[in-house]
Amino acid sequence: MSNAITLPLVASSNVTERENKRSAHEMFVETAKLTSEETSDSRAAREAELANKMRRRRERVSSLVHATVPALVGFALFVLVWQFLAQINNQIPSPAKVWAAAVKLFSDPFYSKGPNDQGIGWNILSSLKRVGMGFGLAALVGIPLGFMIGRFTFLNRMTAPIIAILRPVSPLAWLPIGLLVFKAANPAAIWVIFICSIWPMIINTSVGVQRIPQDYLNVARVLNLSEWKIFTKILFPAVLPYMLTGVKLSIGVAWLVIVAAEMLTGGVGIGFWLWDEWNNLVVEHIIVAIFVIGIVGLLLEQLLTRIAARFEFNEKS
Amino acid sequence: MNHNFHLVVDNVEKRFDTKQGDFLAIRDINLRVNRGEFVALIGHSGCGKSTLLNLLAGLSLPSNGVLVCAGREVKGPGPDRGVVFQNHSLLPWLTCFDNVYLAVERVFGGKEPKAKLKERTEDALKLVGLSHAIHKHPNEISGGMKQRVGIARALAIEPAVLLLDEPFGALDALTRAHLQDELLRIVAETKSTVVMVTHDVDEAVLLSDRIVMMTNGPAATIGEILDVKLARPRDRLALAEDSNYHHYRKAVVEFLYAKHKKAA
Numbered sequence A: 001m002s003n004a005i006t007l008p009l010v011a012s013s014n015v016t017e018r019e020n021k022r023s024a025h026e027m028f029v030e031t032a033k034l035t036s037e038e039t040s041d042s043r044a045a046r047e048a049e050l051a052n053k054m055r056r057r058r059e060r061v062s063s064l065v066h067a068t069v070p071a072l073v074g075f076a077l078f079v080l081v082w083q084f085l086a087q088i089n090n091q092i093p094s095p096a097k098v099w100a101a102a103v104k105l106f107s108d109p110f111y112s113k114g115p116n117d118q119g120i121g122w123n124i125l126s127s128l129k130r131v132g133m134g135f136g137l138a139a140l141v142g143i144p145l146g147f148m149i150g151r152f153t154f155l156n157r158m159t160a161p162i163i164a165i166l167r168p169v170s171p172l173a174w175l176p177i178g179l180l181v182f183k184a185a186n187p188a189a190i191w192v193i194f195i196c197s198i199w200p201m202i203i204n205t206s207v208g209v210q211r212i213p214q215d216y217l218n219v220a221r222v223l224n225l226s227e228w229k230i231f232t233k234i235l236f237p238a239v240l241p242y243m244l245t246g247v248k249l250s251i252g253v254a255w256l257v258i259v260a261a262e263m264l265t266g267g268v269g270i271g272f273w274l275w276d277e278w279n280n281l282v283v284e285h286i287i288v289a290i291f292v293i294g295i296v297g298l299l300l301e302q303l304l305t306r307i308a309a310r311f312e313f314n315e316k317s
Numbered sequence B: 001m002n003h004n005f006h007l008v009v010d011n012v013e014k015r016f017d018t019k020q021g022d023f024l025a026i027r028d029i030n031l032r033v034n035r036g037e038f039v040a041l042i043g044h045s046g047c048g049k050s051t052l053l054n055l056l057a058g059l060s061l062p063s064n065g066v067l068v069c070a071g072r073e074v075k076g077p078g079p080d081r082g083v084v085f086q087n088h089s090l091l092p093w094l095t096c097f098d099n100v101y102l103a104v105e106r107v108f109g110g111k112e113p114k115a116k117l118k119e120r121t122e123d124a125l126k127l128v129g130l131s132h133a134i135h136k137h138p139n140e141i142s143g144g145m146k147q148r149v150g151i152a153r154a155l156a157i158e159p160a161v162l163l164l165d166e167p168f169g170a171l172d173a174l175t176r177a178h179l180q181d182e183l184l185r186i187v188a189e190t191k192s193t194v195v196m197v198t199h200d201v202d203e204a205v206l207l208s209d210r211i212v213m214m215t216n217g218p219a220a221t222i223g224e225i226l227d228v229k230l231a232r233p234r235d236r237l238a239l240a241e242d243s244n245y246h247h248y249r250k251a252v253v254e255f256l257y258a259k260h261k262k263a264a
């Protein structure tokens, strides 16, 4: 959901920025050309082109306005409703109070007063670290596994029922197993992240392998390519977009789950911090935490969307 | 089996397992192709031309009968048989150059230095008139250009047998004529054996030594085989005046539109 709102915003502002730079340069060239002698005909043509360019720019600016204004209105309404709710229920802190709390928290994000009282920056970082480790391990195991499951029907039939049963299980259900095996909170949390992010990677990668158009494989067969060439020149590039979709889904789930896992395990981390603030009844901090979690999650997804877009190839046309 | 024939198709039949059950696409196909011969396969859409070509390529295996290439039974595809696919089948993540290079490297790698492989690739693309688009990706070029890259890829590996599935179908008349001439020249030079699927009567007569005409599917088979005894090298301008040319042309048109008219 959040993607749908922010993506066009980010994209269009980027484009206009680039366009502005480009056309500033072009206008310079344009004026330079205009001063040199020219027939009135070509000058008229140039002026028309320039006018055209200006009009296109205006259109672009207006499309940017069309994209931003509704978002701003949405935010304003959101804050208004929040303010209203805060007024009728005084347990809910007002937007202003939360803002003040956030400013204070972020003015010193990296203090450390013992294991249970650390700056918000440390909390975010340690959550990210856990996600990174669990997620990285899941990629290390899940992607090769996905390739093999996609390539070998036997393996696919062998693993399909197990995956089908285990995938719908809430990742938190695995936490006790993690605690039992690792006897510590931190590896148990990483274990939970590993479990929840591995499914989308396995499934998307294997589906990607199965969906490789027969035409591409026929090319490989006609040329009698080696397995290594087939992998690097055909399988891997063809599967990459699917794989990255899996990775993107995983990071979303992993970030959802880490908060819950940390609430249960304790230690340093944004989820634990949120729970701690609940115990201390500092409600404005809870709301700050909610926003922080949302924004970090959004950034993670955006990052991966960007990476995925780089590897997208155009099959059609 | 006679070893003098380059390609032998013996009583071949191909069935497909479909959702509606068993589908007999082609049956009783018998064909012998000499070394260096140019054979055109012509027939209405859906009669099984691609099916037969894929069998020759080794991309699929016959349900009955045998195919032999250079004295060996066809059990799978190999680089001795270059294939130009009906739908170009370029790899979209590779540039035109890399698409061709992949094939060149497979066949000549190890034997020749890198510079030579690069030269072969560039020559093949130059041959089809694509030197200017060499570093473009398939999605950046037109359908006809893609088809030409596909042709370059097949030609670059200098296969003994060239299997072409409507290679010029997507091209405009001018490019098509140019590439037909190029193909004639290349084949005369390399002495490759060619089997080419086409819809185009003029193309079939202009290029081939024999035209294999297929009946309509399902259960299609070879209806007639026409020997085209026109002297080579052939010149399209001179042929336009040639009464023999028109005679052959008429024979094919009659087969397609009088004897085996497609029920539309």
Ligand SMILES: Nc1ncnc2c1ncn2[C@@H]1O[C@H](COP(=O)(O)OP(=O)(O)OP(=O)(O)O)[C@@H](O)[C@H]1O
Residues within 6 Å of the ligand: B016, B017, B018, B023, B025, B043, B044, B045, B046, B047, B048, B049, B050, B051, B052, B086, B217
């Ligand atoms: N893999 C397949 N599975 C089922 N049926 C198939 C398969 N491939 C081809 N057919 C059927 O076999 C018949 C012949 O197909 P084929 O592609 O060889 O025709 P074609 O002569 O090449 O036609 P066109 O000129 O349109 O390319 C068609 O009826 C087609 O539906």
Ligand SMILES: [Mg+2]
Residues within 6 Å of the ligand: B049, B050, B051, B086, B165
């Ligand atoms: Mg076909």
